[in-house]
Amino acid sequence: MSTTDIQVMKQAHKVLAEFTYEPGAVERGYAGRTLYVNLSDNTIASKPVTQQMKDVFVGGRGFGLRLLWDGISADTKWDDPENEIVISSGPLGGTIGYPGAGKSLVVSLSPLTGCVMDSNVGGYYGPLLKFAGWDAIEVQGKAERDVVVFVDGDNGRVTIEEAPEEAVDSHVLGEQMAEMFADDEKGKRAVSSVSAGAGADHALFGCLNFSWYDARRGRMRYKQAGRGGIGTVFRDKRIKALVVKFSGVKSGLNNPADPERLREVGRRVNEEMRRLDPIQNDMASVGTAHLVSIMNDYDLLPTHNFKYGAHPEAHKISAGVYRELYKPAGIPDGCWYGCTMACAKAIEGVTLRTGPYKGQVVGVDGPEYETIAGCGSNLGVFDARWVAELNFYCDTYGLDTISFGTAMAFVMECYEAGILDKEITGGLELNFRNVEAAAELLHQTARGEGFGLIFGQGIRRMKKIFAEEYGGDPQFLQDIGMESKGLEYSEYVTKESLAMQGGYGLTLKGPQHDEAWLIFMDQVNNQIPTFEDKAEALHYYPMWRTWFGLNGLCKIIWNDVTPEDNALTDEPAKIPQHVENFRQFYNAVTGQELTKEEIIVQSERMYNFQRVFNIRMGHGLRSNDAIPYRSAGPVTVEEYESRAERYDKQLRDVVGFDPKGKSTEEKMAALRAYREDQYEQLADTVYKRRGWTPEGVPTLEKLRELGIDFPEVVEVVEPYL
Numbered sequence: 001m002s003t004t005d006i007q008v009m010k011q012a013h014k015v016l017a018e019f020t021y022e023p024g025a026v027e028r029g030y031a032g033r034t035l036y037v038n039l040s041d042n043t044i045a046s047k048p049v050t051q052q053m054k055d056v057f058v059g060g061r062g063f064g065l066r067l068l069w070d071g072i073s074a075d076t077k078w079d080d081p082e083n084e085i086v087i088s089s090g091p092l093g094g095t096i097g098y099p100g101a102g103k104s105l106v107v108s109l110s111p112l113t114g115c116v117m118d119s120n121v122g123g124y125y126g127p128l129l130k131f132a133g134w135d136a137i138e139v140q141g142k143a144e145r146d147v148v149v150f151v152d153g154d155n156g157r158v159t160i161e162e163a164p165e166e167a168v169d170s171h172v173l174g175e176q177m178a179e180m181f182a183d184d185e186k187g188k189r190a191v192s193s194v195s196a197g198a199g200a201d202h203a204l205f206g207c208l209n210f211s212w213y214d215a216r217r218g219r220m221r222y223k224q225a226g227r228g229g230i231g232t233v234f235r236d237k238r239i240k241a242l243v244v245k246f247s248g249v250k251s252g253l254n255n256p257a258d259p260e261r262l263r264e265v266g267r268r269v270n271e272e273m274r275r276l277d278p279i280q281n282d283m284a285s286v287g288t289a290h291l292v293s294i295m296n297d298y299d300l301l302p303t304h305n306f307k308y309g310a311h312p313e314a315h316k317i318s319a320g321v322y323r324e325l326y327k328p329a330g331i332p333d334g335c336w337y338g339c340t341m342a343c344a345k346a347i348e349g350v351t352l353r354t355g356p357y358k359g360q361v362v363g364v365d366g367p368e369y370e371t372i373a374g375c376g377s378n379l380g381v382f383d384a385r386w387v388a389e390l391n392f393y394c395d396t397y398g399l400d401t402i403s404f405g406t407a408m409a410f411v412m413e414c415y416e417a418g419i420l421d422k423e424i425t426g427g428l429e430l431n432f433r434n435v436e437a438a439a440e441l442l443h444q445t446a447r448g449e450g451f452g453l454i455f456g457q458g459i460r461r462m463k464k465i466f467a468e469e470y471g472g473d474p475q476f477l478q479d480i481g482m483e484s485k486g487l488e489y490s491e492y493v494t495k496e497s498l499a500m501q502g503g504y505g506l507t508l509k510g511p512q513h514d515e516a517w518l519i520f521m522d523q524v525n526n527q528i529p530t531f532e533d534k535a536e537a538l539h540y541y542p543m544w545r546t547w548f549g550l551n552g553l554c555k556i557i558w559n560d561v562t563p564e565d566n567a568l569t570d571e572p573a574k575i576p577q578h579v580e581n582f583r584q585f586y587n588a589v590t591g592q593e594l595t596k597e598e599i600i601v602q603s604e605r606m607y608n609f610q611r612v613f614n615i616r617m618g619h620g621l622r623s624n625d626a627i628p629y630r631s632a633g634p635v636t637v638e639e640y641e642s643r644a645e646r647y648d649k650q651l652r653d654v655v656g657f658d659p660k661g662k663s664t665e666e667k668m669a670a671l672r673a674y675r676e677d678q679y680e681q682l683a684d685t686v687y688k689r690r691g692w693t694p695e696g697v698p699t700l701e702k703l704r705e706l707g708i709d710f711p712e713v714v715e716v717v718e719p720y721l
């Protein structure tokens, strides 16, 4: 990319609106104002952050929820101009002395689910935005033509600029934004952009790429706000990029109330990380790829559309292979300054085999575990290099690798079951293992062509189309289509873990593992045997994990390294020492003195507020928490028979049904009746523990107890009580 190219692009910009402001300083984690941008009428405005905003909504995802609630009505749809994209870091976001403190939280109405979506992402945008003077950016309206919104934190200026010449795909656009807005090569670290890609123009599972400049690799890197189609909303608003510039990042910019306390807890955490990560999960070398073999060993690695949990070829996509591919080796790969966990691995020097960039040599950010499982084992693909190819194109097209992988696995099973054929797919033979056909379908999706247009609708809509237009059995499609609330499953097999079925189904946004990841506690370690135990876990863990999103933090720091004596504590699964570290961190920055119980209450407030928000949008009730049967048990005869010993034993020992002499179909029916009933009983117990009615509605008592019984909140729940 030449300087002339960038100048030509820049000259083609037309400034539609300009707003100037005093940059200001951050106090105790807050900039004290949020930035409002309307792309329909080119308004740019500043909104104050009130004490109530901080006390009740904390920051990050909480700010996103409050601003979105106020910005839309109960009738707003994802593609209405009123829908917003809110990005916020949170009061602890941008801290350098504590690892994993550079996350941005994105909130919007989802095209896939129709309800509220939140996504937690690395990269520099959120923290730089705060240091540029804004706790959040709230983008509403739709532009007529493609625009870039530029926040210049160095000079106190915000502009909306028409940007006709820039690329759409992220790996090109991110570089263009850095070239255009950075003062020089070194200054690229001061610039971060948010972008999507051509895929987000046509598919409902568009994602966002958040960039940062990696000086060691000499290129822009990207982390994805993947889930729920926020990239689709972004492109529907005709945004090419949101760009922020802030020079002079250094420690202390959050102006913590007690810098010494912060230094002390940060030093402890970093020291432990450096000492224990290499002998525990070795995240700094292989990132989350280490999970592949663990999941495979415990029959949890999704294979062939979640039919099975293990495969003899899994070693070909496991940590040993990626350790060789992640290059250059030994580079600290933090997605924000000072992350000693440094798990954001990348593969350099990949020559692309397909698509519009075929033959080009690129860097691939990842793949992480979810992408390896989604674009690998779940498709029957056990070739690390092809997984990297799908990873690259999903990212640059602005498509979520998890939704892409799970939707592709669904399509492949439909193809093998005879619901789809070559006539429908335009000649693509979409059998499991056929990664070239999968790649071609991905390119079609990005071009908005052929079967790619149907594929881009996601599983929930495909189920309807396949039943109505191609004669598929609706019940079979329902059973094997791995979505709940309209969101595709992330990549764990949950058949043998009732708690994890709840961890995917009894959620706010849909089946994403960031609310509650209970498989090991439940299935492997049998630590939560009763309904009450599982319900307690399905209360505590979503609340604890929500807290990271309120504060701009990465949850990996909490549990991927554990203290040597963790097993001796009262509640090892909660990792009490790390909870205490986070409490110290929060109190040191904000100057409050919250207990660990009060921290959970902060999250519980937001969790219940978001549940009510979903109800307001026509979702968020018990019926919306249903899960497909494949996540609870075997759907097909081959699936049952592959683990017949396990299922027969359970029928005999637990269900009270003698499998002897029974057909596989009879046994499957008995097992299904039992497991479906278990899920309903779990829902009853969890709702009760959360203070909700049997229909899953927060009670007035619960809302009062949490201090969120605002008139507009009570008005939503009252008809259901």
Ligand code: SF4
Pocket (backbone or CB within 6 Å): 099, 100, 101, 102, 122, 333, 334, 335, 336, 339, 340, 341, 342, 343, 344, 554, 555, 556, 557
């Ligand atoms: S642990 Fe990994 S994902 Fe989390 S902040 Fe650090 S580098 Fe980013």
